[in-house]
Amino acid sequence: MPDLPESPSQGRHSVQGDGDDSTLVKRDLKVVGRNRLASLVRDITTVVSQWEREAIGERTRDAMNHKRAHGERVGTVPFGWRLAPDGIHLEENPSEQQALSNMRDLRAAGHTLRAIADELNRQGFPTRRGTAWRSQHVAETAWAAYDGESEGASTMKTIWTLGHSSKRTQFSYTGSMATGVTLIQSGKPEIDAAFFRAALEAFRARKVKGGFTMDHPPRGGFGEWVQNKSKDKMLNRRTLTPRHGSFMAAILCSEGEVKSHLKGVAVWLEFPK
Numbered sequence: 001m002p003d004l005p006e007s008p009s010q011g012r013h014s015v016q017g018d019g020d021d022s023t024l025v026k027r028d029l030k031v032v033g034r035n036r037l038a039s040l041v042r043d044i045t046t047v048v049s050q051w052e053r054e055a056i057g058e059r060t061r062d063a064m065n066h067k068r069a070h071g072e073r074v075g076t077v078p079f080g081w082r083l084a085p086d087g088i089h090l091e092e093n094p095s096e097q098q099a100l101s102n103m104r105d106l107r108a109a110g111h112t113l114r115a116i117a118d119e120l121n122r123q124g125f126p127t128r129r130g131t132a133w134r135s136q137h138v139a140e141t142a143w144a145a146y147d148g149e150s151e152g153a154s155t156m157k158t159i160w161t162l163g164h165s166s167k168r169t170q171f172s173y174t175g176s177m178a179t180g181v182t183l184i185q186s187g188k189p190e191i192d193a194a195f196f197r198a199a200l201e202a203f204r205a206r207k208v209k210g211g212f213t214m215d216h217p218p219r220g221g222f223g224e225w226v227q228n229k230s231k232d233k234m235l236n237r238r239t240l241t242p243r244h245g246s247f248m249a250a251i252l253c254s255e256g257e258v259k260s261h262l263k264g265v266a267v268w269l270e271f272p273k
Contacts, residue, residue, distance in 0.1 A: 100141075117133035120138070127141070136272055139257075158170055161247065162267045191244070192237060195248075200272075207271075213242060222269055226248060258270065
């Protein structure tokens, strides 16, 4: 591809010929130049917009972490805490703290989320809304202990991805749905607790195709949802791929009462009510 003329005058000197052919060549060169410039502007705008979104997300998280570190309220008061008389700081809610402690003990003993919900109901602990506990309530609430961690959060766990036995692979992670996880693989991608909660809410009582292929994941599938929704920095700190969705789905099945089954070679997920 020849170099484009730097100015209209240079273009006139660089293109030789008479009549319509010369005019057509000069016009084509100008069109090519405009198209390249427009493409460059679009690329720069896209990069700057992405940087701006990430910068805003980082500043917001830093501000929220600063407030948390000083015991101040950030958004909704988490379960286990209540607003102090000064209207700024948080203080423990004894009854809810006891419920949280029971959740942790039961989870450490290997109970499922559903079994934990049943036990909390038997013990007479209501949810903050005053309703009976369900497995999803436990998953959504356990993360809210104000220190942001549960016992054993740093312990590495190893489980299998979903699908046909010939295609499943083992992977490891630290953390949990309640606190957010870090996948033990290149780049150590993180899946935030808020993103797990968003998935449980988005697909509540639904059956959805896994769709974990990297190229053109099925529309409406879980993999596509992970890819699109993880771009929201308020839900997850980094953008994920449909392949990350396969790990997330396996964790949901392991910890969050989500069930999986095969239709042919395709993985389908069934989310709890």
